[in-house]
Amino acid sequence: MATNEATSNVKRIQVRRFKPEEFPEKHYLNEEKGIWAWMTTVDHKKIGLMYLASITFFFFIAGVLAILLRTELLTPARSFMDADVYNQVFTLHGAIMIFFFLIPSVPAVLGNFVLPMQLGAKDVAFPRLNLASFYIYVIGALFTFFAIFTGGVDTGWTFYTPYSATTGGNVMAMTFGVFILGFSSILTGLNFIVTIHKMRSPGITWNRLPLNLWGLYATSIIQILATPVLAITLLLLTMERLLSIGIFDPALGGDPVLYQHFFWFYSHPAVYIMIVPGFGIISEVISTFSRKVIFGYWAIALSSLAIAFIGFLVWGHHMFTAGQSSLANMVFSFLTFLVGIPTGIKIFNWLATMYKGSIDMKAPMLYAMVFLFLFTIGGFTGIMLGALSVDIHLHDTYYVVAHFHYVMMGGMVMAFFAGLHYWWPKMFGKMYSEFWARIACAILFIGFNMTFLPQFVMGAQGMPRRYFNYIDQFQSFHVFSTIGAYVMSVAFLIMAAYLLHSLLKGKRAPSNPWGSRALEWQSSSPPPLHNFHHVPVIINGPYDYHKPMSEFQLGIAASHNGHHHHGEEAVTVDKSEKEQA
Amino acid sequence: MNRFSEFMLPPQKSTLAEHTDALFNFVNVTSIILLTGITIAIIYFAWKYRRRSENDVTPVITHNNKLEITWSVIPLILVMIVFGWGLNGYMQLTTPPADAYEIRVVGKSWLWEFHYETGFVSVNELHVPVNRPVKLVMSSDDVLHSFYIPDFRVKMDVLPNRYTSLWFEATEIGESVIFCTEYCGTAHSNMLATAHVHSADDFITWLETAGSADDSLPPAELGEQLVVRNACNTCHSSDGARLVGPTFQGLWMAEREMQDGEIIIADENYIRESILDPNARITAGYQPVMPSYAGTLNDRQIDAIIEYIKTIQ
Numbered sequence: 001m002a003t004n005e006a007t008s009n010v011k012r013i014q015v016r017r018f019k020p021e022e023f024p025e026k027h028y029l030n031e032e033k034g035i036w037a038w039m040t041t042v043d044h045k046k047i048g049l050m051y052l053a054s055i056t057f058f059f060f061i062a063g064v065l066a067i068l069l070r071t072e073l074l075t076p077a078r079s080f081m082d083a084d085v086y087n088q089v090f091t092l093h094g095a096i097m098i099f100f101f102l103i104p105s106v107p108a109v110l111g112n113f114v115l116p117m118q119l120g121a122k123d124v125a126f127p128r129l130n131l132a133s134f135y136i137y138v139i140g141a142l143f144t145f146f147a148i149f150t151g152g153v154d155t156g157w158t159f160y161t162p163y164s165a166t167t168g169g170n171v172m173a174m175t176f177g178v179f180i181l182g183f184s185s186i187l188t189g190l191n192f193i194v195t196i197h198k199m200r201s202p203g204i205t206w207n208r209l210p211l212n213l214w215g216l217y218a219t220s221i222i223q224i225l226a227t228p229v230l231a232i233t234l235l236l237l238t239m240e241r242l243l244s245i246g247i248f249d250p251a252l253g254g255d256p257v258l259y260q261h262f263f264w265f266y267s268h269p270a271v272y273i274m275i276v277p278g279f280g281i282i283s284e285v286i287s288t289f290s291r292k293v294i295f296g297y298w299a300i301a302l303s304s305l306a307i308a309f310i311g312f313l314v315w316g317h318h319m320f321t322a323g324q325s326s327l328a329n330m331v332f333s334f335l336t337f338l339v340g341i342p343t344g345i346k347i348f349n350w351l352a353t354m355y356k357g358s359i360d361m362k363a364p365m366l367y368a369m370v371f372l373f374l375f376t377i378g379g380f381t382g383i384m385l386g387a388l389s390v391d392i393h394l395h396d397t398y399y400v401v402a403h404f405h406y407v408m409m410g411g412m413v414m415a416f417f418a419g420l421h422y423w424w425p426k427m428f429g430k431m432y433s434e435f436w437a438r439i440a441c442a443i444l445f446i447g448f449n450m451t452f453l454p455q456f457v458m459g460a461q462g463m464p465r466r467y468f469n470y471i472d473q474f475q476s477f478h479v480f481s482t483i484g485a486y487v488m489s490v491a492f493l494i495m496a497a498y499l500l501h502s503l504l505k506g507k508r509a510p511s512n513p514w515g516s517r518a519l520e521w522q523s524s525s526p527p528p529l530h531n532f533h534h535v536p537v538i539i540n541g542p543y544d545y546h547k548p549m550s551e552f553q554l555g556i557a558a559s560h561n562g563h564h565h566h567g568e569e570a571v572t573v574d575k576s577e578k579e580q581a
Numbered sequence: 582m583n584r585f586s587e588f589m590l591p592p593q594k595s596t597l598a599e600h601t602d603a604l605f606n607f608v609n610v611t612s613i614i615l616l617t618g619i620t621i622a623i624i625y626f627a628w629k630y631r632r633r634s635e636n637d638v639t640p641v642i643t644h645n646n647k648l649e650i651t652w653s654v655i656p657l658i659l660v661m662i663v664f665g666w667g668l669n670g671y672m673q674l675t676t677p678p679a680d681a682y683e684i685r686v687v688g689k690s691w692l693w694e695f696h697y698e699t700g701f702v703s704v705n706e707l708h709v710p711v712n713r714p715v716k717l718v719m720s721s722d723d724v725l726h727s728f729y730i731p732d733f734r735v736k737m738d739v740l741p742n743r744y745t746s747l748w749f750e751a752t753e754i755g756e757s758v759i760f761c762t763e764y765c766g767t768a769h770s771n772m773l774a775t776a777h778v779h780s781a782d783d784f785i786t787w788l789e790t791a792g793s794a795d796d797s798l799p800p801a802e803l804g805e806q807l808v809v810r811n812a813c814n815t816c817h818s819s820d821g822a823r824l825v826g827p828t829f830q831g832l833w834m835a836e837r838e839m840q841d842g843e844i845i846i847a848d849e850n851y852i853r854e855s856i857l858d859p860n861a862r863i864t865a866g867y868q869p870v871m872p873s874y875a876g877t878l879n880d881r882q883i884d885a886i887i888e889y890i891k892t893i894q
Contacts, residue, residue: 083767156764162741163724163765168868250742256725257740290630292639299649321727322738323745326675330668337660341653347619348652352645354626358637361627369623376619380612387608387663389601389670393734396727396762460589460605462731464762467770471758515635546641 013202014557015537017550020511020524027429027526042127043529047134048113049427051104054137058100063492065093070451070485073478076470083468087154088169090466094157099178100141102412103270106277107223108137108188110419111216113427115192117520117527118210120201120536125194129187136184143177146170156466158267159234161248161259165241172241175234182227185273189223192216201519202556203538210518210542211294214301215280218308222269222276226312230266233259260322264315272311274408276304278415279346282368285418286350287543288516289365290357294543296349303342310339320391329388336386343379347372362514363437367418370445374410378403381456396466399459402452410448417441417495424499425513429526430506436498444491450484518542522553585609594757594778595733596750600670602734608663674735677748681716684709688719688726688739689872691768692812693759701791702877704811705774707759708791709751710784716748722872727763730776738763751778766870767825771815804889807882811874819893826871827864833891838865852887 028045032038038046068089072079081089112130116123124130147153151169164171196209196217209217236247237259246252248259279300287294294300316324316332350372359365381403385391394400425431454477459465463474470478512521519542523532534555540547586606593599684707685696695703709715719728721741728747729736737747751757761772779787798806808814808829816825827837835847840863845851854861856878859871878886 083770087764087767087769154766160725160764166724167766250740255742290639291632291637293641293643295642296644296649299644321736323740323743326672329671333667333671334664337664340660341657344656345649345653348649351619351622351626352642352648354623354630356642357626357630357639358632359627359630360632369627372623373616373620376616377612380608380616383612383660383663384605384608386660387604387667387670389597389667389674389734390605390608391667392671392674392736393601393605393731395736396729457589462591462729462758462760464729464760464770466764469770471773545639 013537015554016557017553018522018532018534018536018555019553020522022511022524023429023508024524024526024528026528027524028529029429029526031529040131042123042131044112044116044123044127044130045427045527045531047130048109048111050134051108051112051137054141055101055105055109058096058141062093062096062101063489065089065096067485067489069093070482072468073470074482076472076475076478078469084154086468087466088152091153091156092148095144095153095174095178097408098157098270098274099181100144102274102408103181103185104137104188105274105416106281106412106419107192107216107219107273108133108184110281110416110423111188111192111219111277114423114520115195115213115216116199117426117523117531118213118518118542119195119199119204120519120532120538121195121199122530122532124191125199126191130191133184133187133191136180136187140177140179140181140184143173143180147173147177158263159237160263161237161240161254161256162250164237165249172238175237179231179234182231185223186227189220189227192220193224196220201536201538204519207297208538208541209301210280211283211297211300211304212277212280215277215283215304218304219273219276221305222273222308222311226266226269226273229262230270233262233266236262257319257322257324260319261315264318265312268315268318269308269311271404271407272307274412275415276307278371278412278419279304281415281419281422282350282371284516284518285364285368285422286353287545288422288514288518289360289362289368290354291360291515291545292353292357292543293541293545294349295352295355296345297541297543299345300349303345306342307339310335310342314339317386317391320388321395333386333388333391337383340379340383340386347376347379360514362421363432363434363441364418364422364514366438366441367414367421370441371411371414371418374406374414374445374448378406378411381406394459396464397459398455398463398465401465402455402459405452405455410452417444422514423520424502425509426520426523426525426527428503428506429509429524430502431509431513432502432506433498436494440491440494440498443494444488447484447487447489447491450487451481452484454478454480454484517545517547517549517552519552591731592753593732593734594751594753594755595730595735596752597670597673598732598734600673604663604666604670607666611659674747677716677746678714681714681748682710683716683718686717686719686728686739688721688728688761688772690723690726690765690870691761691772691815692872693728693761693772693774694877697788697791699788699791701788703791704877706810707774707776708784708787709776709778710781711751711754711778713781714748714750716746718744718746720744724765725763726761726765726772729760729762730757731760732757733776736762751776754778754780768815798885800885800888801892802889803882804885804887807878807886808889811878813886816871826867829890830893833894839863840865840867849887852890853883856883856886 028043072081072086147170153169153171153174154167155164155171196213239245240247240249246254248254248256283294283300314332314336316328317336320329385394385403458474458477509525511525537554537556540551590602687694692704695707719739721739726739728739733749735747735749737745755778757776759774759776818824818828819830821828821830832847837845837847857875859873860869863869
């Protein structure tokens with residue numbers, strides 16, 4: 001408990017314990033009914049679920065595209081689609097996965113759902129803006145579909161000029177879709193930053209902020225600062241195409257390398273938009289399932305910010321062979337290695353958190369451990385690619401493809417699944433089959449490594465990426481990789497089946513099935529429309545497993561909704577008005 | 582170690598390959614050691630500290646400065662070694678010796694042209710001497726391409742608005758594959774070439790006689806060879822199959838509809854124009870993507886190709 005009562009800016013508040021109601025009859029899912037209530041809702045939880053439905057749809061589409069790609073690559077020449085179709089399919093796989101799945105996945109789905117609850121707030125700071133972000137996302141998606149059905153896009157998700165300026169298809173509609181999408185991302189980031197600053201419950205000081213929120217905070221900063229650059233780039237691209245102003249097209253006096261600088265200035269930080277919130281989830285999950293104080297709270301929190309900051313300065317490592325100066329290459333290579341250090345620190349901190357813990361190998365923890373293994377491989381191969389001379393050999397080969405799939409899918413998607421399984425009971429008030437969840441996780445792990453480990457080898461042997469035909473020596477690797485992709489799709493089918501079963505017929509979940517100390521678990525499952533029937537008061541850190549549970553369920557005694565609950569004890573807490581930052 | 586390296590990497594056929602491979606191996610070995618340690622720790626902790634009862638009490642360990650500094654500084658030292666090593670190799674890769682033999686390279690969608698000091702131009706066949714530094718000065722005629730020889734561990738993007746260069750010194754007589762590694766459209770994955778490494782004498786002989794052997798061939802046969810040598814067959818089939826461009830079969834003297842509705846007869850003048858200024862008239866249903874062969878093919882070679890097209894009806 002806070003003990004600085006001697007200072008003048010301390011006021012005393014009466015708190016008492018609020019035990020969450022088990023199996024509530026009224027909750028956010030049934031308090032308002034009907035499709036219109038969903039479409040006009042400003043409830044962050046429902047908006048989170050609408051995002052979840054959307055990204056699941058896009059993940060499915062892009063996943064099917066991936067299976068088509070892998071099937072085509074079973075043979076060195078044409079298997080069942082033409083080169084032009086193949087080029088469109090890999091472009092869409094990348095663009096949809098990145099812009100419509102990876103970027104919104106953790107912040108817009110899990111962040112939206114969890115962030116206000118972890119702060120003890122009723123909603124985000126700007127609930128209507130939050131709904132607007134969702135609709136902006138939908139409009140962006142519609143533009144993309146329009147592009148796909150009016151000629152398609154075959155530029156690769158990077159839209160490199162001058163190819164993107166000369167190829168047929170509807171590149172303009174696609175870039176406009178991504179342009180619109182960016183605003184969704186910016187507004188969500190803005191909303192989160194304001195919410196974290198202004199809407200923390202009494203007692204949530206910066207050093208009691210859950211690490212998940214530190215992750216989202218760092219992510220939001222990147223979203224706000226980097227996404228406008230993408231918007232500017234795409235706007236310049238449009239102006240060049242429509243008004244023939246020479247910016248990137250050498251035929252008009254522009255410079256294609258300039259485009260790459262602009263593009264990666266956004267798209268490299270975007271990698272951190274995707275992975276940093278994943279770090280937050282992993283911190284929550286490992287601490288909860290090890291039932292232990294997180295090791296190195298500040299190291300983890302600050303390393304997220306460090307990654308966000310240094311992440312802005314390493315974009316040039318995508319361009320070591322692009323024709324930028326040797327000096328630029330040297331500086332970018334150096335900074336790239338620096339960004340590896342805070343990432344490594346996190347891995348060690350998570351391991352140290354497990355040390356002497358009480359580890360329960362439930363599905364979320366299993367996904368977190370899969371994350372640790374796969375993401376570490378992604379990190380080490382990133383070190384490989386940061387080394388200048390080796391990158392010259394490996395750049396634009398399957399080695400790079402394997403590397404970013406280890407980071408994005410092995411890291412980010414596994415973290416997303418860890419979070420999804422962790423918060424699923426809170427979101428829907430239902431449990432899923434633990435048995436099938438572990439089976440799916442195991443199959444996914446095997447399938448993933450089967451798919452992408454061979455790609456490291458063929459990449460190092462020289463197999464270039466984005467190849468429709470390839471020379472015969474790589475066929476055995478491609479076949480193995482394709483089989484791995486099929487194995488993964490089996491895991492996804494199982495996951496879809498048990499999650500659907502959980503939604504329809506799942507056992508009702510208790511309010512805190514994992515015994516977590518985090519604030520979102522001190523509300524009912526599913527939570528009430530406004531998250532808590534009281535104003536929570538926080539006196540311990542979110543990972544203080546050595547403190548009794550009763551100290552984590554406190555709220556202001558005079559809450560107007562307090563009559564729903566039977567207070568068991570009244571405690572007086574000193575609260576300093578100015579939080580210690 | 583060697584077997585691992587041989588499995589992972591293509592054969593070393595240039596002087597700089599060894600340096601790159603050594604770093605590749607160093608990073609791999611260090612990574613595998615650390616990854617093994619981390620994996621063992623994950624599995625060991627998960628087993629050793631598995632939950633035994635719901636009332637398990639865990640110790641409060643919030644941080645440990647010595648430990649944290651150790652696991653920050655050791656990786657920092659390791660990555661700085663990798664940085665310096667990589668930079669050193671890169672400086673060698675980007676600093677050609679002053680006496681390097683120069684060849685001009687032009688990337689076009691979707692072929693590679695190699696211009697030699699004698700004025701001879703080869704398409705998709707790079708000929709270089711062994712044990713002598715060779716510098717390639719490269720540019721693109723259209724979109725971005727990237728020139729990559731895995732066996733030599735060299736790669737450089739090829740741009741339309743500036744010259745880029747790379748250099749290597751081949752150490753073995755033989756052939757190596759050349760890839761385009763910057764995505765450039767439909768036939769990106771067919772934009773392959775071969776690097777032929779000759780002994781010093783053979784290279785001089787090849788350079789002196791390059792093209793002259795063609796003189797003794799009948800035009801149609803020469804044309805058939807030129808179609809392959811100049812990568813025409815990447816986009817134009819000889820058997821009626823539809824590729825990126827129209828097939829050669831049945832082309833001669835056929836009535837063709839152009840994109841603007843004009844009907845033309847595919848005679849000598851049309852074929853010649855299509856080779857030298859391909860986008861002047863585009864056959865209906867096809868894209869204007871063919872690069873110009875002006876400066877690549879001389880008049881006699883164009884005649885030979887026309888003779889060849891005449892033969893495939």
